[in-house]
Amino acid sequence: MALVLAHAKYQLLEQIRIPMAVIGSTFFPAAAMLFFVVPFAGDHPVGATLATASMTTFAAMSTSLFTFGIGVAEDRAQPWDPYLRTLPAGPFPRFAGRIIAGLAMIGVSVVPVLIIAAVFTEAAVTPLRLLLGLAALAAGSVPFTLLGLTIGYALPSKAAIAVTQLVFFPMAVGGGLLSSPVDPPAFIQAIAPYLPSRGAVELVWTAVAPEVSPAPVTMVMLAVWTAAAGAAAVWAYRRDEGVRFS
Amino acid sequence: MTETLARAVEATRRYGDVVALDRVSIDIRAGELVGLLGPNGAGKSTLINLFAGLRRPTSGLVELFGGSPRDPARRVRIGTTPQETGLPQALRVGECVDFVSAHYPSAVSKQALLDRFGLADLTRRQIGGLSGGQKRRLAVALAFTGDPRLVFLDEPTTGLDVEARRTLWDGVRRFHAEGGTVLLTSHYLEEIEALAQRVVVIGGGRVLADGSVDDVRGMVGVRRVSLTTPAPLPGGLPGVIGEQREGDRVQLLTSDADELVRALVLASVPFSGLEVRQTSLEEAFLAITSAAGVHDAPAA
Incomplete structure (x- = not known):
């Protein structure tokens, strides 16, 4: 366990020491919050709360995809990576450390969104529901973490950057994270239930707002995505091991 | 009888069609300081990668402390060196040592380690800001973090100036004097002569010679x-x-x-x-390998 924490600390130090990386993952959710949520939904308590939940999901999703997708691909390209494999530890501490560091980064990226919501909108949540919301956020970020790991282990870093962006944007828009939670455009209504971003955000909505309950089809699809992404991540990791370390 | 810490028996490693190691047999016994000498592409790094558990042999056997090097438990008492270009740039020197130490049950004191390699003043410096020679010394120091019995040093002084090279050599000699075992690769004959007692010459994936420094100098001192x-x-x-x-x-x-x-x-x-x-070693090797099968001795 101490070793897991050592890996988590190492990952976090690497990220925090490069401030642009942190700013990148906190800026977009905060900016989207200021430009889309505050002017359009800020006065409506439930609307603002749901929109804030959407933005935290957006932040969690981008952090997971980018830190794992691009981070893993870049680490694999470094000669430091084979060195770590000569240390007396299996892959688990490193994996677990990375996940913990990813969750911490999600926590960091969510803070500006919550501050903006508290100061500039009518969004309201009880402390208990806030905690529930954060737990839902952590759970909802799992499929994106796994997708990120798949990309990171399957692709070289330049390709990983492109593919991460290709995956990220349609998921965010298609899942309805950037449109009104109450009255989304028709095409989003049609595709959203089948995207994991929708499942993740509905988890968070349910946690923070008593008015909302999740749609069964969305939850099933979230489970399907999580299982599929998990299988893909294991496949990519094993394949990478076989190619580079057989 | 002296304990054998690492050994390869008829180990062969292929990368696709390329045979990097061809039926190599070698024993590394406790307390030895073995120099692995050969031109670039001879198979030195491949052999070290097999011993450090990074690669599996295509055929044959590779053992570390009596078990498979792929088993993390067997790697507790070894130390290896990362390439200095791969050191985590954002970390401070002390943090990097702490991180590596966390993997070992009996890590040495950070202060003593950094002192030994002349890095004590740099503990708080970020690795990205170190000079090439300082990074190199840190990379070598990391091999000694876990209080190892056996250390693999792959080209430890490439690109270092004379003084830094001497400092590193002193560090290696002291480790050996205290009973440590070292497998060192180099393509500098001088470095092997300065440090090693036993020299294994490797070329084209084969063991060409295995003997004392004097034996081998006669062979490659062309x-x-x-x-x-x-x-x-x-x-x-x-x-x-x-x-x-x-x-x-x-x-x-x-x-x-x-x-x-x-x-x-x-x-x-x-x-x-x-x-x-x-002659350069490369020339000497050409001479040795082309001088019929004379030195293509049975690997021992």
Whole structure:
């Protein structure tokens, strides 16, 4: 366990020491919050709360995809990576450390969104529901973490950057994270239930707002995505091991 | 009997069609300081990667402390060196040592380690801001973090200036004097001579020689003797292992340049423009490997 924490600390130090990386993952959710949520939904308590939940999901999703997708691909390209494999530890501490560091980064990226919501909108949540919301956020970020790991282990870093962006944007828009939670455009209504971003955000909505309950089809699809992404991540990791370390 | 810490038995490693190691057998015994000598691409790094558990042999056996190097538990008492270009740039020197230490049950004290490699003043510096030589020393220091019994040093001093090289050599010697075992690769003959007691020469994936420093120096301490002469050279010149002629210019590869020159003078060979140069190891290896199967000794 101490070793897991050592890996988590190492990952976090690497990220925090490069401030642009942190700013990148906190800026977009905060900016989207200021430009889309505050002017359009800020006065409506439930609307603002749901929109804030959407933005935290957006932040969690981008952090997971980018830190794992691009981070893993870049680490694999470094000669430091084979060195770590000569240390007396299996892959688990490193994996677990990375996940913990990813969750911490999600926590960091969510803070500006919550501050903006508290100061500039009518969004309201009880402390208990806030905690529930954060737990839902952590759970909802799992499929994106796994997708990120798949990309990171399957692709070289330049390709990983492109593919991460290709995956990220349609998921965010298609899942309805950037449109009104109450009255989304028709095409989003049609595709959203089948995207994991929708499942993740509905988890968070349910946690923070008593008015909302999740749609069964969305939850099933979230489970399907999580299982599929998990299988893909294991496949990519094993394949990478076989190619580079057989 | 001395304990064998690592061994390879008929180990072969292929990368696709390329045979990087060809039925290599070698024992590393406790307390030895073994130099692994060979030109680039000889298979030195591949052998170390097998011992460090990074690669599996295609065939044959590789053992570390009596078990598979792929098993993390077997790697507790070894130390390896990362390439300095891969060190985590954002971390401070002390943090990097702490991070590596966390993997070992009996890590050495950070202060003592950094002192030993002349890095004590740099504990708080970010690795990205270190000079090339400082990074190199940190990379080597990391091999000693876990209080290892056996250390693999792959080209530890490449690119270092003379003083930094001496500092590193001193560190390695002290570790060895305290009972540590070292497997060191280099393509500098000088480095192997300065440190190793036993030398394993490897070329084309094979063990070409395995013996004391003196044994091997005789084998690879080849000189190139150049001279200009219109006449054909007499037969039976001593120690000549290779001969090339371009017009009147003759190049002789020999293991004993003094004796060869004496013989040329005694035979009244009309030569001019005599030059005696140390050969590069690559040249020596070409000579050794082309000198029929003489040194293609059974790997032992």
